[in-house]
Amino acid sequence: MATVNNPNLQVPSSAWERLEKGSYDENDLWIVVMGVTGSGKTTFISRLLGRELVVGHDLESCTSDVDFFDLKYKGKTLHLIDTPGFDDTYRTDIDILTTIVNWLNKAYKENLCLSGIVYLHPINYNRMGNSHMKNMTMFKKLCGPTRLPSVVFATTMWTNADREIQLKRHDELSLSESYWGNIVTKENVFQHYDSAGSAFKIIDHILTQRAKIVLEIQRQMVDEGLRLVQTSVGQELNKELLKQRDEFERRLKEAERRMQEEIAKGNREAAEDSRRVREEMQHKYDIAEQQRLQLDKSMQALLDQKNAELKQKRGKKSKRRKAAMAMKVLGTMGTVTAAIVGGVLGGTNG
Ligand SMILES: Nc1nc2c(ncn2[C@@H]2O[C@H](COP(=O)(O)OP(=O)(O)OP(=O)(O)O)[C@@H](O)[C@H]2O)c(=O)[nH]1
Ligand SMILES: [Mg+2]
Numbered sequence: 001m002a003t004v005n006n007p008n009l010q011v012p013s014s015a016w017e018r019l020e021k022g023s024y025d026e027n028d029l030w031i032v033v034m035g036v037t038g039s040g041k042t043t044f045i046s047r048l049l050g051r052e053l054v055v056g057h058d059l060e061s062c063t064s065d066v067d068f069f070d071l072k073y074k075g076k077t078l079h080l081i082d083t084p085g086f087d088d089t090y091r092t093d094i095d096i097l098t099t100i101v102n103w104l105n106k107a108y109k110e111n112l113c114l115s116g117i118v119y120l121h122p123i124n125y126n127r128m129g130n131s132h133m134k135n136m137t138m139f140k141k142l143c144g145p146t147r148l149p150s151v152v153f154a155t156t157m158w159t160n161a162d163r164e165i166q167l168k169r170h171d172e173l174s175l176s177e178s179y180w181g182n183i184v185t186k187e188n189v190f191q192h193y194d195s196a197g198s199a200f201k202i203i204d205h206i207l208t209q210r211a212k213i214v215l216e217i218q219r220q221m222v223d224e225g226l227r228l229v230q231t232s233v234g235q236e237l238n239k240e241l242l243k244q245r246d247e248f249e250r251r252l253k254e255a256e257r258r259m260q261e262e263i264a265k266g267n268r269e270a271a272e273d274s275r276r277v278r279e280e281m282q283h284k285y286d287i288a289e290q291q292r293l294q295l296d297k298s299m300q301a302l303l304d305q306k307n308a309e310l311k312q313k314r315g316k317k318s319k320r321r322k323a324a325m326a327m328k329v330l331g332t333m334g335t336v337t338a339a340i341v342g343g344v345l346g347g348t349n350g
Contacts, residue, residue: 028077030112031206035120036135037085040156044120044192045069045080047199066103073200074207086138087131094291097138097237101217101228104142108218115213116150116206117143120192121173123155123166128179134240140183141233144216150209152202153180154190229296238295245288252281 033041046053048071067082083100086093107114119139125132143151155170173179174189188205192198220231228234259274 024079024112025077026111028079029115029207030079030081030107031116031118031203032081032083032114033118033120034083034135034139035085036122036132037087039085039120039122040192040194041085041120042082043194044118044154044156044199045082047194047196048080048203050196066099073203076207078203085131086135092287092291092294093134093237093240094294097233098228098294100142101221101233104215104218105222108214108222113212113214115211116152116203116209117148117213118152118154118202118206120154120156122157123170123191124157124159124162128173136179137236138233141231141236142215142217143183144219144232145182147183147185148211148213149185149188150206150211150213151183152188152190152205153184154192154202156192156194158191158193227296234295238292241288241292241295245285245292248281248285248288252278252285255281 033044035041042053049069053069065084069080069082071078071080081103084091084096086096104114119136121132121136128136153174155166155173158166170189170191174184174186175181180189190198190202190205192202217231217233220226221228229238255274255278259271259278262268262271262274
């Protein structure tokens with residue numbers, strides 16, 4: 001979890017705490033920063049805050065949970081939300097997706113709508129490798145097919161040396177339908193130059209939109225009651241995990257075949273190498289399979305919880321209805337009794 005360097009500054013409270021405590025105002029703005037690991041999400045937030053946050057300087061992922069940072073800007077409170085990217089060093093994709101989705105859904109249930117999303121992409125990557133494609137595809141599935149003006153795509157890590165090549169790449173990424181072209185327009189594509197000015201330009205764009213975003217994942221899970229595995233992003237992750245699993249299985253079988261060959265040839269060392277590869281592939285295969293099971297199970301738990309809440313609500317409603325019915329019956333009985341008594345008394349009197 002990213003923590004603030006300066007001990008005098010307040011360490012951000014966790015995602016859940018913030019919602020549980022209700023420590024926000026309904027006019028506050030919520031802006032999520034997403035992107036692949038190392039794309040500069042935490043650095044982007046630290047430029048806005050004007051103070052240093054702990055960022056990653058090596059190949060390992062740094063931010064591992066959903067973190068919050070508050071900023072007073074133009075008379076409003078902005079909650080900047082830092083998220084972990086997929087393909088994290090320490091956490092599985094299903095863990096990351098569940099963390100992000102749980103928070104988004106909880107916020108939506110509390111009537112908190114996002115004002116904007118900033119998706120960062122490092123321009124110095126010369127090709128869209130697996131990680132980048134996966135992050136982008138998952139993000140698109142999370143948002144849904146509609147173009148949202150307050151969803152910003154910004155490129156980071158610009159260098160003077162390869163500027164021409166980077167400009168070409170930036171255009172290709174933002175125009176091509178296979179990348180960002182089908183979800184952004186020219187107005188919400190930015191080149192971010194790692195400065196406060198450049199970061200605030202993006203925030204200003206989001207503030208001008210005055211948007212309240214409802215993401216596809218929120219609609220599908222909260223409104224329609226779908227399980228994660230049934231949603232667009234869940235299906236995408238499931239597809240990705242199946243692909244991974246099949247690839248590990250293929251490599252596992254290949255290592256097994258090679259091991260048998262080396263044993264037959266009497267090459268003990270080579271056989272041992274293949275055995276190690278086989279074990280590694282078996283381990284990776286198991287992890288992919290576990291994630292698929294988790295995808296189904298963890299979301300089943302969420303659905304069960306939602307159904308239990310609904311049942312409780314219905315239970316309360318039906319209790320109220322029964323009480324109202326009882327009151328009505330009592331009321332009618334009272335009127336009938338009064339009429340009979342009145343009649344009897346009237347008869348006696350007459
Ligand atoms: N040159 C350059 N370096 C940057 C920029 N943004 C971030 N960095 C550096 O890139 C590294 C990774 O930045 P982070 O902000 O930790 O990236 P992140 O997206 O938060 O990474 P995770 O938390 O691991 O997902 C750090 O060394 C930053 O100083 C940028 O725009 N330009
Ligand atoms: Mg980070």
